[in-house]
Amino acid sequence: MILLLLKRIGFMLFTMVVVSIILFLLLETGLTGDPATRVLGNFASDEQKEMWRDQHGYNQPTVVRYAKWLGNFATGNLGTSIRYKGPVKEVLLPRLWNTAVLGFWTFAIMIPLSLILGVLSGMKEGSILDRTISVFGILTTSVPEFASAVFFSALFVFGLKWLPGTSSMAGGFEFKQLILPALVLVVYDFGYVARMTRASMAEVMTSQYIRTAVLKGLPYKQVILKHALRNALIAPFTVIMLQINWLLSGVIVVEFFFAYKGFGALLLEASLNNDIALLEACAMVAVVVAVGSQTIADIGYTFLNPRIRFT
Amino acid sequence: MNDNQEPVLVCKDLCISYYTRAGEIPAVVDFSLTVKPGETIGIVGESGCGKSTVAMAIMQYMGANGGIKSGGITFKGRDLTTLSEDQLRSIRGSEISMIYQEPFASLNPSLKIDTQLMEVPLAHENISKDEAYRRSVKMLTDVKLPDPERIMASYPHQLSGGQQQRVVIAMGLLSKPSLLLLDEPTTALDVTVEAGIVKLIGDISKTFGTSQIYISHNLGLILETCDRVFVMYSGEVVEEGTINSLFTWPKHPYTHGLFSCIPLPTADKNAAPLTPIRGQLPLPFERPSGCYFGPRCDHFERGLCDSAHFKMENVDGGAPDHRVRCLRYKNINHVKAQPGGTAKKTLKIGKSVLTVDRMKKYYEVKDTSLTALISGKRIRHVKANEELNFTAHESETVAIVGESGCGKSTFAKVLMGLETRTEGEIRHNGKNISKISVQDRSTKQIRSMQMVFQNPFDTLNPSHSIGGQISRVLRKFGVETDKKEIFDRVMTLLDTVKLPRDFYFRKPRQLSGGQKQRIGIARAFAGNPSIVIADEPVSALDVSVAAAVTELLMDIQRKHKTTLLFISHDLSVVRYLSDRIVVMYLGHILERGTANQIFAPPYHPYTEALLSAVPIADPEVTKRKIVLEGNLPSAMNPPKGCPFCTRCHRKLGDICDNELPAEQVVADRHVIKCHIPLEALKKVAPVIHVPDESERLQQQVAV
Ligand SMILES: Nc1ncnc2c1ncn2[C@@H]1O[C@H](COP(=O)(O)OP(=O)(O)O)[C@@H](O)[C@H]1O
Ligand code: SF4
Ligand code: SF4
Numbered sequence A: 001m002i003l004l005l006l007k008r009i010g011f012m013l014f015t016m017v018v019v020s021i022i023l024f025l026l027l028e029t030g031l032t033g034d035p036a037t038r039v040l041g042n043f044a045s046d047e048q049k050e051m052w053r054d055q056h057g058y059n060q061p062t063v064v065r066y067a068k069w070l071g072n073f074a075t076g077n078l079g080t081s082i083r084y085k086g087p088v089k090e091v092l093l094p095r096l097w098n099t100a101v102l103g104f105w106t107f108a109i110m111i112p113l114s115l116i117l118g119v120l121s122g123m124k125e126g127s128i129l130d131r132t133i134s135v136f137g138i139l140t141t142s143v144p145e146f147a148s149a150v151f152f153s154a155l156f157v158f159g160l161k162w163l164p165g166t167s168s169m170a171g172g173f174e175f176k177q178l179i180l181p182a183l184v185l186v187v188y189d190f191g192y193v194a195r196m197t198r199a200s201m202a203e204v205m206t207s208q209y210i211r212t213a214v215l216k217g218l219p220y221k222q223v224i225l226k227h228a229l230r231n232a233l234i235a236p237f238t239v240i241m242l243q244i245n246w247l248l249s250g251v252i253v254v255e256f257f258f259a260y261k262g263f264g265a266l267l268l269e270a271s272l273n274n275d276i277a278l279l280e281a282c283a284m285v286a287v288v289v290a291v292g293s294q295t296i297a298d299i300g301y302t303f304l305n306p307r308i309r310f311t
Numbered sequence B: 001m002n003d004n005q006e007p008v009l010v011c012k013d014l015c016i017s018y019y020t021r022a023g024e025i026p027a028v029v030d031f032s033l034t035v036k037p038g039e040t041i042g043i044v045g046e047s048g049c050g051k052s053t054v055a056m057a058i059m060q061y062m063g064a065n066g067g068i069k070s071g072g073i074t075f076k077g078r079d080l081t082t083l084s085e086d087q088l089r090s091i092r093g094s095e096i097s098m099i100y101q102e103p104f105a106s107l108n109p110s111l112k113i114d115t116q117l118m119e120v121p122l123a124h125e126n127i128s129k130d131e132a133y134r135r136s137v138k139m140l141t142d143v144k145l146p147d148p149e150r151i152m153a154s155y156p157h158q159l160s161g162g163q164q165q166r167v168v169i170a171m172g173l174l175s176k177p178s179l180l181l182l183d184e185p186t187t188a189l190d191v192t193v194e195a196g197i198v199k200l201i202g203d204i205s206k207t208f209g210t211s212q213i214y215i216s217h218n219l220g221l222i223l224e225t226c227d228r229v230f231v232m233y234s235g236e237v238v239e240e241g242t243i244n245s246l247f248t249w250p251k252h253p254y255t256h257g258l259f260s261c262i263p264l265p266t267a268d269k270n271a272a273p274l275t276p277i278r279g280q281l282p283l284p285f286e287r288p289s290g291c292y293f294g295p296r297c298d299h300f301e302r303g304l305c306d307s308a309h310f311k312m313e314n315v316d317g318g319a320p321d322h323r324v325r326c327l328r329y330k331n332i333n334h335v336k337a338q339p340g341g342t343a344k345k346t347l348k349i350g351k352s353v354l355t356v357d358r359m360k361k362y363y364e365v366k367d368t369s370l371t372a373l374i375s376g377k378r379i380r381h382v383k384a385n386e387e388l389n390f391t392a393h394e395s396e397t398v399a400i401v402g403e404s405g406c407g408k409s410t411f412a413k414v415l416m417g418l419e420t421r422t423e424g425e426i427r428h429n430g431k432n433i434s435k436i437s438v439q440d441r442s443t444k445q446i447r448s449m450q451m452v453f454q455n456p457f458d459t460l461n462p463s464h465s466i467g468g469q470i471s472r473v474l475r476k477f478g479v480e481t482d483k484k485e486i487f488d489r490v491m492t493l494l495d496t497v498k499l500p501r502d503f504y505f506r507k508p509r510q511l512s513g514g515q516k517q518r519i520g521i522a523r524a525f526a527g528n529p530s531i532v533i534a535d536e537p538v539s540a541l542d543v544s545v546a547a548a549v550t551e552l553l554m555d556i557q558r559k560h561k562t563t564l565l566f567i568s569h570d571l572s573v574v575r576y577l578s579d580r581i582v583v584m585y586l587g588h589i590l591e592r593g594t595a596n597q598i599f600a601p602p603y604h605p606y607t608e609a610l611l612s613a614v615p616i617a618d619p620e621v622t623k624r625k626i627v628l629e630g631n632l633p634s635a636m637n638p639p640k641g642c643p644f645c646t647r648c649h650r651k652l653g654d655i656c657d658n659e660l661p662a663e664q665v666v667a668d669r670h671v672i673k674c675h676i677p678l679e680a681l682k683k684v685a686p687v688i689h690v691p692d693e694s695e696r697l698q699q700q701v702a703v
């Protein structure tokens, strides 16, 4: 267990270094064009560019610059955002928090909903309930987020006038503004998780140990709750954990649409504006979240599945 | 058993169908059966004949697409087909319980044994958890599981196959059912483990008075466990009777056929070749009119057998409950059932072809657990093969027998060059091939050593035609280059393996298991190999199909003077077809010699136990019972001394625990690895006793 954690942390650091080197090479060296041009624009004079380079240490060898950046990054100095004219840290943290809030509510609705529906339809494969849920799940998943965002806005904002159309939280946090973005995300994602759960539940229900449980004369409720559920939830659990990754980048469209100030919108702006330091920091966050959620998934998996429990 | 007692179970004219997209499949037709208290009923037949369907119907667990069409199942006076789900639940697990073929799949992988056991009495009786726990532990003790508390706290995957099956049996017996259904309960287990389970099942009815229905495809096991037997063919019973009358005077040609396709450990291939039943079991919707067995029956009479379907009738002059479904049984001359084909000529054994000298194969496994990290023993060895020595000659069949995990398949892989040996030497026709892996072997070397696998499915490419796949092998081996010649060769090969020539154009999925295995054999023999290694080639096939494939393999071998290494766990088959036998256990060769030497004293204690575990479908043959206790140790952590010391019934003492015994040479090429002196081993009585003619006469007079 500890070994796994150590391994994972090592792997995470390694990935972070690799990703940062790639980004560094792409953005901060001449490989993909002159960074000074990228920052100052096409119409800056050569002297201006040269001055900028000097100022920002671009005339030093790449290795030295990378080592400096790495040193700064490791000690918590994430650099300065060009776009927001301030330390990256101060820009990034509130944005992450906002996305986490959005993610939390999305998950809080999506997970119970999709698990319950998935289990219900997997319990009796081919029943009317099962077919209804499956068709509904496929429908909602196949509608892209921007389409459902438009649809829900039309319905709740312009039609019924129940909810605000933007979620910028300009006047401080307001729960009402969170509803639409969360709704769009739930609708998009729940079908996928529900179908995974259904498939897993259906497989468990045809397994021989469920037959054993039924033929032991156990009440149906006990067969489901005690014997089927736990085995059926192993696969969806892993999928849900992977959804965290999706949430981090997949929210771009939704955040942009509703002008929600989250991580996705930040990422978009950083790349549109060549905000190098910000991009690097965002990438690092993404790596940490990816490896982190995978680790949690693996550990959770071993708890759900005693066959591969650590010795 | 009391004849006046009310029967426990009565199935009357039961018809069971599955409903699929292709239409209705009448899986079982007109099935009738009566089970008296304390009686054990056997149901025997090839796979697909409807045995499991009957069991599931009794449990009223037919799945979504199955249903009872007509007839009734009466359990202690109640018609099960009319009960509600709630009423059924109170019967399932408490009055009727079931034991399944695959114990591991039948246990919930993520619940501990204690939970899975205790819930049975808790669901049916109003008792406390403590009481349920106490009873579960007691039942585990009753099914002879050592250390029941530890078992209670384990997960299924932490137990061996035999232990798992004992747990399932304990689970079935926990609420003292009056009827126990056993669907092939030992098919997934090793022979010596099987012997233990069979003994346990036999004791159950004595100890608990439970009636049992024992389903198996193995006539030998039925003989050992049952009082009465039902032979099923294509969804109906074709013969029923007490063990004694049915095994001694089988009346139905199908029953005869079944007996002639199982090798008895007393017969060999040259004196009495197996006679497989020709043809295949008809699918339920392809049944012929009249007698379903007609197309495969040697006694078929046009106009009589194929005119109308008919009922079972009592055997004239036979025991009162011996019944048969055959119109001509009186006209058929019933010689005692015996593998009875015509004798074939014995082959002369040629020069030595393969020598294995002190060959070792260790697999390395990385242990990633924390304890291993701390102790520094990160790499552990699985000792799959330890110091193997043996030779094989031209035209010789050498069988390698042993239970699962003893290293048989590893050995085959090393020979084929799929793995490289850790130490020692393998010489093929004098050339050392031990270090040459399969990629580096010349086409000629690969061609001369070929393999037939257990699962023909895995080795055939599903998207190419059969002909194409065999042609490819021929081209690759450079047997032929000309297109026309290759085509002709494929045709001859198809003839050789007795398949119709138009199979050339078929795809693998259009073939049955036995046909696929024939293709596997055709491929292996395509390049005229000098050695063919067959790894359990027939163990996935039904008895009659297995008999046909075995015979085929023997015939081709006779013709080509091939050396055949036959890997198997089935001693009857091995005895039947091999000239020499190598007995393996935990990577060691414990005994090797000719088939006759292995089957007669002196035995290695393990060979002795193996022989005793072979089920024999002949009521006249008697066996000395030796049931091994304990589990097979893991190859990762083998015993320090004799590999067999944890289970040996003749263990001497500390010397066995601490010192690896040396090889004792009994005669030329007959070697036993044991600490017991040869003189003592020679005094051991034979395990299997076959009465000779005079004894047989005496017995008949006594009856
Ligand atoms: N669920 C099912 N759907 C359709 N056909 C089935 C099903 N189960 C079994 N069958 C068919 O019913 C017949 C009897 O099968 P089964 O009872 O499993 O035989 P056995 O146990 O003797 O091998 C076979 O032809 C088989 O293909
Ligand atoms: S009825 Fe005819 S075809 Fe059927 S088993 Fe008897 S002899 Fe053979
Ligand atoms: S050496 Fe000892 S333990 Fe091994 S087989 Fe012989 S008697 Fe049994």
Ligand SMILES: [Mg+2]
Pocket (backbone or CB within 6 Å): B048, B051, B052, B053, B183
């Ligand atoms: Mg079956």
